[in-house]
Amino acid sequence: MTLTAILIVASALFGIGLFGALSQKSFVMLMMGLELMLNGTLLAAVGFWAFTLEGAPKGQLLAILVMAVMAVELAIGFALVVAVYRKRQADVVEALGTLKE
Amino acid sequence: MSFAIALIEMLTFMIFGVFLAAVLDAFFYRRIAGRSGVSLLMPLYAAAAHLSRQRLTTEAPDRLNWFLSISGFLALGAIGLAVVPFGPQTAVIGMETSVVLWGACESLVVVLVFLHGWSPNSPLALIGAYRYVAIGLPIMLLSMFVLIAVALPAESLDLRAIVISQEGLWNVIRQPLGLPLFLLLGLSLTLRGPLDYGDSADLAGGTSIEDSGANRAGWQVARLAMLVGFSAVAASAFLGGYLGPVLPGIVWLALKTLTVMAVIIAMGHLLARMPVARMLGLIWKVLLPIAFLDLLLAGLVALP
Amino acid sequence: MMDIAFYILSAIAIWSGWRVFRVDSMIRATFALMVSFICVGGIALLMSADYIGIATVFMMAVEMMVMGLFMVMFMMNPAGLNPMQMVHQYRLSIGAGIVAFIGLTVAVLATDLPHNPLPADRDTMRDLGINLLGGSMLIFETAGVTLLATMLGAVILSSRRGRFGNSDVGAVPPGLQPGGTPAGRKVEAGGGHGGHGGHGGHDMKIVKTPEHEDMGHTHHEMAEEKPAVSDAEPMDQRDHAVGHKQGAKAAEPLKPEHDHSPDPHKDHGNTPKKEP
């Protein structure tokens, strides 16, 4: 279990997440993509913490922050989804063309 | 080597625990129903009956998740028991953060019960699953605070350290608010009585309405296993686990576990259920603040 | 031993992460994501980041639970009874994913990473605790306050009764074609969509809403031709009727003759507004 291996796994997760975030139509699936990207980030953070900086606590802190970011993203994302659904009854990205003007 | 011993201890503990739990359950049920005479073999009969029945299934169920939910629930009960120390250092899963691990089990229980209600593809089960999630999440939140409060005097998240920290004084006395709240969590985890919104009778069995044959037996066993695991955790978090004079530690643990188990089963049979909305209100508005209070008091006590 | 565990875990993590976007059942997708998270937590455990690992597990369990509920609410066909592709700019996405992966991997392989691992006898948890409430308290507290703000924001955003009146006043569902006639359920006046549960008598309102009713019927006949399970051609993702189908599916074990009782409506009418 080397840092390289961990980082490769992390980047794989990140890539899959990116694919999902770009390709999915539904808001919720899209958020799952984002979550997966963050998952990779989390893994990378812990990996760096464990292998390069002699377990300086700040690394774990970073990981915890990543988790907090996930929570924030999830909560706000869902709140937005609900709000948009109420307003437009839209649950897919295509339904929102209003960024055009 | 000690690991192997601990494992064997745990397995025997689990098996007897499940058996006794089933007996107790039947006993209380009959006692409350006014009927008497409960034989020790009753659970075996029940199991045999379930296993010998034909297994019915619904249209287009999510078989994988169905299976996973039942087996996972059983596994979670086992994990819960595994973090419990049987002696000063002998715990099957002896890790720094065993309490957090137990917390993870609690949250996974919610997931699995939801899956169990989701997969059979039937409305009542789905309703049960939704209700359970609505109730299970806040209850779990509440238990987190209680567990942190328990971990405070031990200055560690390790259940072993927590047990050791109670040598002078059991947490049940040190933190009087903790155990009752935790028992409520137990009711919800083991789908019993007032907090059983998943499998309750008003949904004709709720999430387990479609279970039949081996599945049903498995689900019941898993519930009992979770009961055993939970009781053991509660016993060692609040009642000083294996600590006690004269008798060997594991016996003490077994006795305490048995008492907690009995209390929970009794509560499950005696207490009344209330509508989901009111229960939500109760949890968020009353119990959660009490949990905060408990944490606060524990902190104040542990401060010096 | 550890290496084997690591490789197994990471394999499961990646595989389940991939399954997330390949399965039809939304619930399965959600819990595949959860499995991926749990595996990452396991890897963190292997790296003796005890707290992080397990915290990941339980946080993600709860998060994914919530996410699953939202899936059921917002996706038509959450059970994946009929396979459907809900993707756009597909090739580009694959390309981007692959490019990101390759690029990162190359970067990782190219750089020679410093190797000074954490000492074996290090009490990482004590470190973390001391650091959280000591040196980095500010960061920690900031995160906490951010979360609090998030909670408030989420509640405000998702509550129907905003300070400027109901949030769905004049809501117009998108058309089947862009700019087409509005499809989907009309918002009935005063029905309690309110996020905060317990709005009695609301389902009745849905059932009574006429256009909703007959729309349900039409879509339902359309649903009749297809068997409820699988082998149907991919459905238009904007077709809310599939939501009915989901409801109907849920109702099937009760009434095999598949009549059109309010239940499916109820189920569908409810789903967009349950909130965990």
Place this chain on the structure above:
Amino acid sequence: MTLWLLPLLPIVAGMVVAAMGDRSRGWLGFLAVAVLGGTFGIALLAVTQDWTASLIWTDAIRLSAAFTPISAAVALMVPAVALAVVLHATQHEKAHGLGRLTGIMILFTGGMELVVVANDLLTLLIGWELIGACSWALISHKWRDIENPRSGLYAFVMTRFGDLGLFAAVMALFTATGSFDYAGIATLNGPLQWVVAFGILLSAASKAGQVPFAPWLFRAMDGPSSVSALLHAATLVAAGAYIIARLEPSLSLAPGFSIAAILIGLITALTGGITGVLQNHAKRLLAASTSAQLGFMFVAVGSGYPVVAVLHLIVHATFKAPLFLSAGLAGEAAAGYRLDKMMLGRSMPIVGVLTAVAAVGLAGLPLAGGGWSKEEIIKAAEHTVYWLPFAVMFGGTLSAAYATRFLLQAFGWRGDDERSVDAPGWAETIGLGILAALTLATSLLWYPPLSEAIAAALDGRLPKGSPLMLGLSLTFVATGNVVGIYLARRQPALGTSGTAAAASDWLGLPTLITVAIVRPVDALARAAAWVDDNLIDAGPRVVAILGRKGAALIAEMDNRVVDQGIRNTAAFGDWLAYVSDRFGETISDGIPEGSARLTGMLGRDLRRLQTGLSHHYYAYIIGGVIAIIAILAAGA
């Protein structure tokens, strides 16, 4: 023994009372008396035993509180006056929301005490913010009619603007000395000293309602009258004068500080006086007078006699509070604050007499405490520039004028007065009585040994002045009285209409502020918004337009070129025609038309990029990120 007790008692008690909500008048009055009396007792104890306190926050930041003679005097004055005022408020104000009002007034007093005892800028800042917030809450107390919150906001923003100065001062002091201690101010020099001195002066001026911040005092009049009394006599406004008096020894080291203080004070004194004389709204008249009197204090501080300023502050508190209270009573009795509508002397004689006592003080007549402190200020002014005393005397004239006018018009006798106004009960009068008694007590200051002793106790010295000046200023005052009497008799309605009305609103200062500050800022905001809107998707549009334009241009050019070519070749083109007619054309058409089509397409495509679908957008973003990383990698 810790001095924090002094501010904390009223602060906590005030919060509790405010949280308790409305109770019976007696109960609230009892609470107010108990709390503020207790505060006064603590203050007395603290002064006699010279308590101090300090709270070590971090080793860099420490809060400290201590007494100087000046602050001790003010610390005693504040609860005493507040006691009477709040008692009156509990008995007199509307019962609805009375609990909140009382609570916040007590809290307000606590904040003022914090300001008074503060011994470093940070503590001062905390108290400063506290009283600022409380003033907002109090002014917009009757929030149900929309104007009051607006006024509260206006006052708040005005004073906030001044507070910026205090913030600047705090930061400057900290950067310079690494601590917030008052002691550090004296050690400063250079620009930082300047920042600190003038920052404090700015915020003091804004709180004390000096020009150009004066107008907020008028808006503040929308609050209940007892609130105005508290605001003007004991707490918020007084804080402005107090703080520069407290810090005068250190601040006056800053070059130009004294001059600035004198100028601000003098201008405010004169404009405020004129405004007051012209003002026909009872409470606004008093507000203007407050500005003017605080202007006097600024002058005194500027002339280097902070003790005099503080004495005047105290005396002013004693007579200004009852004036406001009686104005409130009169306003309610006459259903409006128009002076020419009042003439209530017959209806409420007791209040009239009590008001007369206070008004004499405001007028600065001899044998009234107000007169004494004003004379002291004039004496102090003598020690600066030769013309300053005369200017102050003129200010005295004005104050005599408006005081007289207020008294005669509000509580004058009128023969044909058959209004049936129910005189306020003893409960409402008692607070007034206490304050009037205090005012009378201040008259003792005319007894030289006593005043000397007090000045010595405040370890300051009293300025020496010539009897000639005294007589002169007394004549000035007399003139002022005559003017006031004349106005009251002949022109009771002055200031209700015409130029007088216009001038009576701070000589048009608010309008100036609106025009000079509010409008530009507003316009700036709008401009920013406009730019924002119009630059969002200018990019694609511009490119598209250019594309189309280019296409058209080239197409046209191509026509011309082709025709030209054909015309030229026509002469010798016969044989060229059958050699290669098509060949030439394809070439000469193909190039321009092709390029034209290309440009047009480019334009269209660029326009098409803007789909409005978010996923396209962040696809672009991802692409951009990847590109950037690639470039960086290539660069590395």
